[in-house]
Amino acid sequence: MRKKVTLKQIARELDVSISTVSKSLKNSTEIGEDTRQKVQAFAKLYNYKPNLIALSLKNRKTKTIGIIIPEIIHHFFATVISGIEHYANLKGYNVMVCLSDESFDKEVINMEMLANGSIDGFIMSLSKETQQKKDFHHISEVINQGMPVVMFDRVTNDVLCDKVIIDDSLAAFDAVQHLIDKSFKKIGLITTIDYVSVGKLRTEGYLKALRSNDIKIDENRILKIEDIENCSDEIESFLKANSFDAIFAVNELFAVTAIKAAHKVGLNVPNDISIIGFTDGIISKYSSPSITTVSQNGVKMGQKAAKMLIERLEADVEENIDYEDHDEHYKTEVIETNLIERESTK
Amino acid sequence: MRKKVTLKQIARELDVSISTVSKSLKNSTEIGEDTRQKVQAFAKLYNYKPNLIALSLKNRKTKTIGIIIPEIIHHFFATVISGIEHYANLKGYNVMVCLSDESFDKEVINMEMLANGSIDGFIMSLSKETQQKKDFHHISEVINQGMPVVMFDRVTNDVLCDKVIIDDSLAAFDAVQHLIDKSFKKIGLITTIDYVSVGKLRTEGYLKALRSNDIKIDENRILKIEDIENCSDEIESFLKANSFDAIFAVNELFAVTAIKAAHKVGLNVPNDISIIGFTDGIISKYSSPSITTVSQNGVKMGQKAAKMLIERLEADVEENIDYEDHDEHYKTEVIETNLIERESTK
DNA sequence: CTGAAAGCGCTTACAG
DNA sequence: CTGAAAGCGCTTACAG
Numbered sequence: 089m090r091k092k093v094t095l096k097q098i099a100r101e102l103d104v105s106i107s108t109v110s111k112s113l114k115n116s117t118e119i120g121e122d123t124r125q126k127v128q129a130f131a132k133l134y135n136y137k138p139n140l141i142a143l144s145l146k147n148r149k150t151k152t153i154g155i156i157i158p159e160i161i162h163h164f165f166a167t168v169i170s171g172i173e174h175y176a177n178l179k180g181y182n183v184m185v186c187l188s189d190e191s192f193d194k195e196v197i198n199m200e201m202l203a204n205g206s207i208d209g210f211i212m213s214l215s216k217e218t219q220q221k222k223d224f225h226h227i228s229e230v231i232n233q234g235m236p237v238v239m240f241d242r243v244t245n246d247v248l249c250d251k252v253i254i255d256d257s258l259a260a261f262d263a264v265q266h267l268i269d270k271s272f273k274k275i276g277l278i279t280t281i282d283y284v285s286v287g288k289l290r291t292e293g294y295l296k297a298l299r300s301n302d303i304k305i306d307e308n309r310i311l312k313i314e315d316i317e318n319c320s321d322e323i324e325s326f327l328k329a330n331s332f333d334a335i336f337a338v339n340e341l342f343a344v345t346a347i348k349a350a351h352k353v354g355l356n357v358p359n360d361i362s363i364i365g366f367t368d369g370i371i372s373k374y375s376s377p378s379i380t381t382v383s384q385n386g387v388k389m390g391q392k393a394a395k396m397l398i399e400r401l402e403a404d405v406e407e408n409i410d411y412e413d414h415d416e417h418y419k420t421e422v423i424e425t426n427l428i429e430r431e432s433t434k
Numbered sequence: 435m436r437k438k439v440t441l442k443q444i445a446r447e448l449d450v451s452i453s454t455v456s457k458s459l460k461n462s463t464e465i466g467e468d469t470r471q472k473v474q475a476f477a478k479l480y481n482y483k484p485n486l487i488a489l490s491l492k493n494r495k496t497k498t499i500g501i502i503i504p505e506i507i508h509h510f511f512a513t514v515i516s517g518i519e520h521y522a523n524l525k526g527y528n529v530m531v532c533l534s535d536e537s538f539d540k541e542v543i544n545m546e547m548l549a550n551g552s553i554d555g556f557i558m559s560l561s562k563e564t565q566q567k568k569d570f571h572h573i574s575e576v577i578n579q580g581m582p583v584v585m586f587d588r589v590t591n592d593v594l595c596d597k598v599i600i601d602d603s604l605a606a607f608d609a610v611q612h613l614i615d616k617s618f619k620k621i622g623l624i625t626t627i628d629y630v631s632v633g634k635l636r637t638e639g640y641l642k643a644l645r646s647n648d649i650k651i652d653e654n655r656i657l658k659i660e661d662i663e664n665c666s667d668e669i670e671s672f673l674k675a676n677s678f679d680a681i682f683a684v685n686e687l688f689a690v691t692a693i694k695a696a697h698k699v700g701l702n703v704p705n706d707i708s709i710i711g712f713t714d715g716i717i718s719k720y721s722s723p724s725i726t727t728v729s730q731n732g733v734k735m736g737q738k739a740a741k742m743l744i745e746r747l748e749a750d751v752e753e754n755i756d757y758e759d760h761d762e763h764y765k766t767e768v769i770e771t772n773l774i775e776r777e778s779t780k
Numbered sequence: 781c782t783g784a785a786a787g788c789g790c791t792t793a794c795a796g
Numbered sequence: 797c798t799g800a801a802a803g804c805g806c807t808t809a810c811a812g
Contacts, residue, residue: 090578090579091579091580092550092551092579094788094789094790095789095790096789096790104798104799105798105799105800106789106790106791106799106800107791107792107798107799107800107801108797108798108799110790110791110792111791111792111798114791116792118797118798119797119798120797120798123797123798137546137549137550138550138789138790139491139550139551139788139789139790140547140550140551140552141487141490141491141496141551141552141788141789141790142491142551142788142789142790142791142804143789143790143791144487144804145485145487145488145491145788145789145790145803145804145805145806146789146790146791146792146803146804147790147791147804148804150487152530152552159516160506160512160515160516160519161509161512161513161516162512163507163509163716166506166507166508166512167507169506169531170505170506170507170533173506173531173532173533174533177532177533177544182530182532182547182548182552183530183531183532184498184528184529184530184531185515185519185529185530185531186519186523186528186529187516187519187520187523198523200483201486201528202528203483204438204483204484204485204486205438205485205486205487205488205805206486206487206498206528232436233436233437233438234437341720344720345720347722348720348722351722370509370716370717371716371717371720374687374690374691374694374717374721375720375721375722376693376694376697376721376722376723377722440804440805440806441805441806441807442805442806450782450783451782451783451784452783452784452805452806452807453782453783453784453785453807453808454781454782454783456806456807456808457782457807457808460807462808464781464782465781465782466781466782469781469782484805484806485804485805485806487804487805487806488788488804488805488806488807489805489806489807490788491787491788491789491790491804491805491806492787492788492805492806492807492808493788493806493807494788551789
């Protein structure tokens with residue numbers, strides 16, 4: 089057991105003051121060459137490393153970013169964390185990850201916890217419940233305390249802050265247009281309940297695409313799913329009850345499930361029915377047939393979010409003057425998406 | 435902008451000392467009823483929350499756990515983090531996540547970084563490069579400083595600490611035995627290079643199963659893959675060059691890739707060839723056909739690891755006496771696995 | 781019942 | 797060139 093050594097201990101050993109040790113290690117010119125050498129040698133020998141908590145307290149910044157997301161067992165979110173972590177690391181930041189489990193309460197608790205000094209800023213994506221309740225006081229509060237927040241993917245207009253999103257509506261529009269271009273007319277939609285912001289936007293894109301091509305919207309061809317876990321029966325009867333030549337699914341889980349359901353119902357993908365998903369995850373890639381999908385570059389979203397947050401953090405340091413000057417010029421970055429064609433469409 | 439309030443500010447406002455404020459908020463009986471009330475009311479009004487960094491410095495513990503894993507875009511690891519996070523949260527701990535990207539250097543840097551006061555203990559899984567180099571000094575060092583470490587999945591015997599693993603060899607044995615029980619004889623193995631500890635163990639299990647059933651081991655039926663990203667061609671020619679009635683794949687990526695390759699080569703899964711994977715991930719579940727696999731309960735591993743770490747942390751608090759007493763009685767927990775039968779075997 | 785002091789580990793403006 | 801002091805935000809043993 090060789091406990092970490094502190095400035096104090098070095099000072100005692102070398103019979104100098106703590107200040108002298110501190111300055112020596114920072115190569116201050118204030119200190120005489122020889123003592124500096126001596127201190128540095130000793131510090132090296134004992135592998136001295138400054139205590140980061142002490143530094144955090146002193147500097148009033150922790151060099152760590154708080155991430156709050158609904159869940160992590162979800163390729164997209166894992167992907168975003170990866171992007172954040174890598175960029176953050178590059179800039180000397182660490183990340184703390186909290187999961188809201190799609191629960192409003194957990195989101196609030198986690199945020200308050202981290203906001204009490206543990207981190208310098210947040211990167212977050214809203215839980216379903218939060219989106220449903222439309223209660224964002226916990227976020228506004230944190231921002232009011234001067235802590236920057238960057239929201240990604242599941243964002244809200246009710247909070248002013250930096251955001252990074254994709255154009256869900258446009259991406260969905262493009263995907264559906266792609267189907268229409270292949271002269272499909274009976275295009276179904278499998279989507280989520282409306283309070284999930286991205287689901288809603290993707291639904292809008294679908295509707296817009298049909299409308300702008302003068303295809304009549306048939307409510308029977310639209311399925312809104314609440315319970316993701318048990319959607320396969322629902323999708324199966326949906327496919328059975330109506331006729332389709334293509335399906336646009338709002339996420340990849342719906343897309344694979346649709347493929348499996350199609351097989352059960354005796355439809356061949358892509359020969360009888362084409363399917364396009366959303367989110368370029370691992371499922372789409374390894375499904376058989378592999379799934380044509382709207383790629384949603386999670387790594388890039390994460391990197392971008394981290395970049396925006398860190399830039400704001402470092403800017404704050406310089407000019408924490410005009411705090412009252414409230415034209416914070418928040419930005420919303422839109423990450424481009426593109427369609428990855430694979431085997432589920434033809 | 436309403437900055438967070440501190441004890442000092444409350445003290446000033448109420449014209450009492452900082453100590454009094456602190457004690458009042460902790461409901462110390464030392465303090466008079468009325469001042470206690472007054473302070474608490476004021477604190478509530480201004481939504482006072484203690485600064486956790488200051489507490490960390492004072493208490494010399496951070497209530498946060500450091501997680502170091504090779505990558506996060508990998509269902510299994512995401513699953514473990516989820517388990518850790520949930521258990522940790524329950525016990526009032528947060529988690530910091532660092533990715534080594536399978537690099538030895540990044541693993542070392544991240545560990546040293548976090549070890550400088552940011553966390554109370556580590557939960558980690560070794561990077562490939564670390565396993566290859568067999569250099570674990572960074573881990574021993576941290577342990578020597580009195581910081582507990584729990585290793586999971588990719589562990590090593592060269593470091594004494596708590597571990598949580600599955601019995602990779604036994605699980606592989608069982609999986610292969612399962613195939614043998616179905617009277618398959620020409621059983622192939624798709625595995626990793628030997629320095630990946632779990633790959634090696636799973637290979638051993640495969641060999642043991644064949645041997646104990648007096649099936650001759652045919653090196654041509656064993657494929658060791660180095661580059662996971664580009665394994666599909668390799669697997670395809672492997673399937674073409676030899677005849678199999680079943681395949682045991684050491685992870686799910688190899689398993690799906692084998693399924694796709696089998697199709698290409700004109701083999702029907704499971705009619706012509708049965709395939710068993712390892713790791714019950716999302717791919718296995720949604721692949722077509724879905725994949726029979728050895729479930730490796732990541733969530734449970736994570737929970738267990740967190741439990742072991744936190745128990746050690748809380749124990750340390752009580753009896754940090756007999757530090758020299760080195761019978762630390764480290765434990766290695768073995769999480770049970772089981773075979774999930776799905777469509778890829780018959 | 782209240783408060784000054786010391787301390788967690790560090791930094792830095794200021795004396796000497 | 798070196799060190800004492802104050803301070804980051806908190807806690808707690810100890811005086812008064």
